[in-house]
Amino acid sequence: MTINRARRKFLGTVAAGGASIVASRHAAAAPQAAAPKAAPLTTPRPAVLGGTPIRTAAFPGWPVQDSREEQAMVAVLKSGKWGRGVGGQVKAFETQYAALTGTQHCLATANGTSALLTTLAAMGIGAGDEVIVPPYTFVATINAVLMLHALPVFVDTDIETFQIDASKIAAALTPQTRLILPVHLGGSVADMDTIMGLSTARNIPVVEDACQSHLAQWKGRHVGSIGKAGCFSFQASKNLNSGEGGAIISNDQALVDQAYAFHNNGRPGSGSDFAYRHAGLNLRLTEFQASLLMAQMTRLETQFAHREANAAYLTKQLSQIPGISPAKMYPGVTRNAYHLYMFRYDPSAFVGLPRAAFLKALRAEGIPASSGYSPLNTEPFLASVFASTGYQRIYGAATLKSAEERSRTPQNDRLCEEAVWLTQTMLIGPREDMDHIAEAVRKIQKYAGEIARQSN
Numbered sequence: 482m483t484i485n486r487a488r489r490k491f492l493g494t495v496a497a498g499g500a501s502i503v504a505s506r507h508a509a510a511a512p513q514a515a516a517p518k519a520a521p522l523t524t525p526r527p528a529v530l531g532g533t534p535i536r537t538a539a540f541p542g543w544p545v546q547d548s549r550e551e552q553a554m555v556a557v558l559k560s561g562k563w564g565r566g567v568g569g570q571v572k573a574f575e576t577q578y579a580a581l582t583g584t585q586h587c588l589a590t591a592n593g594t595s596a597l598l599t600t601l602a603a604m605g606i607g608a609g610d611e612v613i614v615p616p617y618t619f620v621a622t623i624n625a626v627l628m629l630h631a632l633p634v635f636v637d638t639d640i641e642t643f644q645i646d647a648s649k650i651a652a653a654l655t656p657q658t659r660l661i662l663p664v665h666l667g668g669s670v671a672d673m674d675t676i677m678g679l680s681t682a683r684n685i686p687v688v689e690d691a692c693q694s695h696l697a698q699w700k701g702r703h704v705g706s707i708g709k710a711g712c713f714s715f716q717a718s719k720n721l722n723s724g725e726g727g728a729i730i731s732n733d734q735a736l737v738d739q740a741y742a743f744h745n746n747g748r749p750g751s752g753s754d755f756a757y758r759h760a761g762l763n764l765r766l767t768e769f770q771a772s773l774l775m776a777q778m779t780r781l782e783t784q785f786a787h788r789e790a791n792a793a794y795l796t797k798q799l800s801q802i803p804g805i806s807p808a809k810m811y812p813g814v815t816r817n818a819y820h821l822y823m824f825r826y827d828p829s830a831f832v833g834l835p836r837a838a839f840l841k842a843l844r845a846e847g848i849p850a851s852s853g854y855s856p857l858n859t860e861p862f863l864a865s866v867f868a869s870t871g872y873q874r875i876y877g878a879a880t881l882k883s884a885e886e887r888s889r890t891p892q893n894d895r896l897c898e899e900a901v902w903l904t905q906t907m908l909i910g911p912r913e914d915m916d917h918i919a920e921a922v923r924k925i926q927k928y929a930g931e932i933a934r935q936s937n
């Protein structure tokens with residue numbers, strides 16, 4: 482109940498929010514937040530210096546499951562209908578997910594990568610086309626573009642929000658730009674007003690990579706339902722999980738029909754089994770995965786609210802620690818799914834303690850944090866793709882060079898050096914877990930000089 486009350490308050494605050502990026506919103510969301518504790522004069526020594534760790538208990542595990550999942554899986558097993566061609570689970574899931582996200586159509590796919598690939602293929606994206614992408618994302622966003630021999634053009638990241646910097650997209654467009662592919666990173670939402678404004682003005686469609694942002698919302702609309710289509714992942718780490726799995730949502734019936742055929746070896750949903758509409762792949766979800774997803778969906782909203790309330794409380798605490806900057810949200814973000822809890826770390830507020838040593842010290846305290854992505858646009862594998870005979874033949878050296886120049890992203894490079902991630906499962910436990918995280922950071926800050934000397 483505490484969490485629900487807090488969330489209502491959170492949404493109310495957002496509706497009245499100002500025009501700039503919202504930092505203080507979290508403060509309003511904290512349910513009966515106790516004042517953040519200052520490090521006492523006698524702060525115990527950090528575990529990395531031989532002190533006692535703040536916690537030894539593990540954070541909550543993932544996935545959460547009970548008899549609901551067991552019954553769902555056993556029912557499919559016993560039915561003998563294990564594939565979508567013969568069973569009704571995938572169809573039932575698609576109906577439920579479309580309703581949940583407020584869209585007309587949903588097509589389930591084998592995973593998030595294939596949701597992206599299928600959508601782009603269904604839209605006819607291919608050789609010679611440029612696609613606007615963020616560099617701060619999982620490689621699958623880029624791979625979907627590359628698999629179709631299209632050219633990813635990277636637009637820099639807004640370091641404050643960790644999302645694509647929408648104000649820089651216009652400068653990266655050319656007559657060859659066929660698609661804008663923003664990612665809603667970490668459960669938050671990209672600046673959809675700016676992106677959709679540009680999309681309309683330049684007549685370039687938008688596909689939302691919402692693989693990390695189930696149930697997140699922009700001005701009350703579900704992510705994935707704002708552009709031409711939205712793609713989701715149900716891979717094991719995701720907030721909605723069936724081990725592997727994916728989905729496309731859209732209000733465009735023709736697009737979903739094309740997508741259906743592509744994910745079904747080019748065979749349309751109706752008509753003869755061996756009528757091929759175009760080339761395609763088998764990227765179908767199984768009945769087992771669909772039944773698992775429907776069981777997992779019974780907890781989705783409660784888990785979401787829990788994460789949101791804990792994240793709000795944690796932000797209130799961490800924001801008061803010099804050198805720690807939690808990711809901000811655009812005012813249009815009315816719900817953040819917190820697939821990741823992300824913040825930036827500034828070593829200068831920690832006596833120059835490098836991020837790697839900070840992370841090591843955090844882990845020693847029992848707080849499993851990581852450094853997140855490295856810059857995708859400078860990945861050596863991309864250089865070899867662009868140097869390949871196929872890419873050279875399609876685009877020519879001059880276009881590839883110009884795309885590379887347009888793809889320089891200094892803010893993203895900096896973010897990749899400063900970011901710290903906590904996973905979503907760390908937000909579904911008790912409030913005390915948030916206190917532990919903040920306490921660990923304060924403790925490390927207090928002893929940063931000594932830790933730095935020791936790690937040299």
Ligand SMILES: Cc1ncc(COP(=O)(O)O)c(C=O)c1O
Nearest residue numbers: 592593594619621622692714716
């Ligand atoms: C932003 C993003 N896009 C795409 C994907 C690909 O999803 P999947 O792993 O289900 O193929 C992921 C998965 O981690 C992702 O985080």
